Amino acid sequence: MLKNDDTIVAIATPSGYGAIAVIRISGNNSIKIIKKIFDSFSKNKIEKNSIQLGYIKYKNQLIDKVLIFLFKKPKSYTGEDIVEISCHGSIYIQNKLLSIILDQGARLANPGEFTLRAFLNGKIDLCQAESILDIVNSETFFSHKFAINQIRGNISILIRKLRKKIINLLSLIEFELDFSEENCNFINYLEFKKMLYNIIKKLKTLIRSFKIGNALKNGISVSIIGCPNVGKSTLFNKLLKYERSIVSNIAGTTRNYIEDSLIINGIKFRFIDTAGINNNTKDYIEKLGIKKTYSKIKKSDLILYVFDDFNEKFIFKKVKSLQEKYPKKKIFIIINKYDLIKKKIKPINYKKIFKISAKYGYGVNNLLSEITFFSKKITSLKERTIVITQTRHYESFKKAIFYLYKVKKNLSSISPEFLSIDIRTALDYLGKVTGEVTNEDILSNIFSKFCIGK
Numbered sequence: 001m002l003k004n005d006d007t008i009v010a011i012a013t014p015s016g017y018g019a020i021a022v023i024r025i026s027g028n029n030s031i032k033i034i035k036k037i038f039d040s041f042s043k044n045k046i047e048k049n050s051i052q053l054g055y056i057k058y059k060n061q062l063i064d065k066v067l068i069f070l071f072k073k074p075k076s077y078t079g080e081d082i083v084e085i086s087c088h089g090s091i092y093i094q095n096k097l098l099s100i101i102l103d104q105g106a107r108l109a110n111p112g113e114f115t116l117r118a119f120l121n122g123k124i125d126l127c128q129a130e131s132i133l134d135i136v137n138s139e140t141f142f143s144h145k146f147a148i149n150q151i152r153g154n155i156s157i158l159i160r161k162l163r164k165k166i167i168n169l170l171s172l173i174e175f176e177l178d179f180s181e182e183n184c185n186f187i188n189y190l191e192f193k194k195m196l197y198n199i200i201k202k203l204k205t206l207i208r209s210f211k212i213g214n215a216l217k218n219g220i221s222v223s224i225i226g227c228p229n230v231g232k233s234t235l236f237n238k239l240l241k242y243e244r245s246i247v248s249n250i251a252g253t254t255r256n257y258i259e260d261s262l263i264i265n266g267i268k269f270r271f272i273d274t275a276g277i278n279n280n281t282k283d284y285i286e287k288l289g290i291k292k293t294y295s296k297i298k299k300s301d302l303i304l305y306v307f308d309d310f311n312e313k314f315i316f317k318k319v320k321s322l323q324e325k326y327p328k329k330k331i332f333i334i335i336n337k338y339d340l341i342k343k344k345i346k347p348i349n350y351k352k353i354f355k356i357s358a359k360y361g362y363g364v365n366n367l368l369s370e371i372t373f374f375s376k377k378i379t380s381l382k383e384r385t386i387v388i389t390q391t392r393h394y395e396s397f398k399k400a401i402f403y404l405y406k407v408k409k410n411l412s413s414i415s416p417e418f419l420s421i422d423i424r425t426a427l428d429y430l431g432k433v434t435g436e437v438t439n440e441d442i443l444s445n446i447f448s449k450f451c452i453g454k
């Protein structure tokens with residue numbers, strides 16, 4: 001069982017030296033343990049919520065002068081008695097304190113166990129627990145913004161509202177089921193379908209927001225592709241402003257894709273330098289690299305298709321065939337080595353062309369602003385839009401929609417008994433998002449992604 005009533009301990013701050021470190025204890029014995037090892041300067045008893053300064057002493061050894069924060073249950077992060085020791089950030093002190101507390105009968109916490117306990121004790125729902133991980137990992141303005149909204153419970157509130165509406169529909173169906181032998185209809189099918197449709201519409205909006213949420217959380221992926229030697233790695237380095245990829249005049253220098261990120265105006269971009277596409281190669285390794293290039297193209301939000309000469313027919317053919325393969329992909333055509341090209345460059349088939357010299361930097365800033373502009377289109381949001389960022393939520397919403405559509409389709413043709421099963425399944429999928437419906441596998445999967453001490 002996941003629910004434990006033993007006392008857990010962990011170092012909550014990153015490993016290594018720092019000005020201070022925090023050691024966290026949660027569970028029934030937290031206060032008993034701290035009383036044995038802490039000598040408070042204050043006259044207040046170590047009983048109620050307080051912050052106290054004092055010494056940690058153990059077996060006649062003075063360990064450190066520390067601050068302790070006492071949070072009595074249920075008004076604590078986990079809903080249990082918590083003691084946080086704020087000690088000096090020496091690795092020796094941190095490890096010593098940890099081993100002393102373990103000696104007193106506490107157990108080392110598993111990853112995410114403090115937050116798991118908060119969830120099991122009803123302090124937060126599952127959505128909020130996941131957002132805590134997101135907020136710890138947030139690197140940009142937007143990833144932070146979505147995580148903080150989720151912590152406030154915006155998604156949970158919406159899901160609870162939708163579940164309430166679905167439960168209303170379910171009660172209508174069950175009412176009809178109870179009186180099925182009397183052959184009378186209680187459901188106004190038209191009205192029922194309308195209500196179902198409104199719920200589906202709301203869920204679909206959430207599903208659509210995932211693309212934005214995912215792009216902003218994990219970064220907008222921009223793949224740099226093209227034939228060998230056109231200057232992809234040179235451009236990659238220029239965009240990142242450091243020599244990340246090896247550049248050489250030998251075709252086939254980049255064998256495997258290389259990825260690095262850059263944050264521009266609060267948005268994270270993941271630039272991917274790829275192996276040059278050479279369809280005639282017999283080299284086994286090069287072929288593997290090219291295969292990976294295609295897999296990256298598939299997952300990218302934007303493709304920078306680089307050429308090193310202005311051959312209108314060739315470029316048109318190449319871009320057309322890529323666009324046919326991936327009709328929804330946005331492709332920017334880049335003519336690199338502009339410093340060497342003497343020809344006049346004009347738009348091809350109304351497609352804008354970027355003239356750059358990656359080596360000397362010409363046109364790269366303009367390209368970067370167009371990339372930023374493109375990202376704004378896919379990330380533009382109304383201020384209060386709820387955005388989902390978790391694949392788990394996305395999958396659950398998709399499943400819920402599937403069952404609600406099934407109900408809508410079969411409303412007047414199948415027995416209310418079956419409709420009721422489908423509505424319940426949809427409800428379960430929504431309940432899984434907030435944790436109203438859950439199981440050990442889901443919880444283990446979520447909390448194993450946390451760090452120890454959170």
Ligand SMILES: Nc1nc2c(ncn2[C@@H]2O[C@H](COP(=O)(O)OP(=O)(O)OP(=O)(O)O)[C@@H](O)[C@H]2O)c(=O)[nH]1
Nearest residue numbers: 228229230231232233234248252253254276358359
């Ligand atoms: N004159 C000029 N040379 C460039 C420019 N960009 C890249 N080069 C040169 O072109 C050669 C190939 O550059 P890379 O960046 O390694 O090309 P690549 O497309 O990554 O090549 P592969 O990894 O082999 O596919 C190097 O000698 C670069 O210095 C440019 O804008 N102008």
Ligand SMILES: [Mg+2]
Nearest residue numbers: 232233253254
């Ligand atoms: Mg390269």
